[in-house]
Amino acid sequence: MDWFISLNPVLQGLLATLFTWFITALGAALVYFFKEVDKRILNAMLGFGAGVMIAASFWSLLSPAIELCEELGHSGFIIPGIGFFLGGVFIIVADKLMDKYSYGVSNKQSTIEETTKAKNYKRSILLVLAVTLHNIPEGLAVGVAFGGVAVGIPGTTIIAAMTLALGIGLQNFPEGAAVSLPLRREGLSRNKSFFFGQASGFVEPLAGVLGVVAAITMRSILPFLLAFSAGAMISVVGSELLPEASMENKNITTLGLILGFLVMMILDVALG
Secondary structure (H helix, E strand, O other), X not given: OHHHHOOOHHHHXXXXXXXXXXXXXXXXXHHHOOOOXXXXXXXXXXXXXXXXXXXXXXXXXXXXXXXXXXXXXXXXOHHHHHHHHHHXXXXXXXXXXXXXXXXXXXXXXXXXXXXXXXXXXXXXXXXXXXXXXXXXHHHHHHHHHHHHXXXXXXXXXXXXXXXXXXXXXXXXXXXXXXXXXXXXXXOOOHHHHHHHHHHOOOHHHHHHHHHHHHHHHOHHHHHHHHHHHHHHHHHHHHHHHHHHHHOOOHHHHHHHHHHHHHHHHHHHHHHO
């Protein structure tokens, strides 16, 4: 623990998001061993990760944003409120654009018979783009959390930032599998399926470093960045993680959600 705390915050953010990407790759690697994985396990992990992200969005991001605003002499709810709202809207708009890209094919084009290879390629790109889109705000949130600790933002702690990375990593495991396993079922090779699965999480280290740098160099807009990240995470949880996980095994997902929230709360409040 001490060696990690002593590192440069940019390196901390990079290592933390490399960890989340690595967990994505582990999930994608299931394609080498299975064609199917028990959905109860994946849904429990999604629920747990969602619980951690919900708790972290307040204790690690939104609450520090409010405290910093008040410290800077601003209203405690205007800037964080705007940032939170825009972060959520960003994910909603991005999802709409993805839907348009996925289904906005003209009738003339849709009547043209595509080859199997072309279909597989298109499906691969869409899957990777969809998951990658959701990984950007997650990586940014981890980076901003570590950056907030580095500049001494009230309410931010290294434990909370690390726990946030852990929670995001846990929910990345089923996301990696959710990309690679369907592609394998469609006929892609194991290597290609794994590549697409792990590639969906590689954007997180890039976003993580960007988040740390932004938090350190632009303190005046840090409340907005913190709140924006919180809103984006809540939107991801509400629009993607919970609906996907609760389609089946709703009770297991709910239990995972409760446990994830509880773990994050204990670590942040008791140890932070």
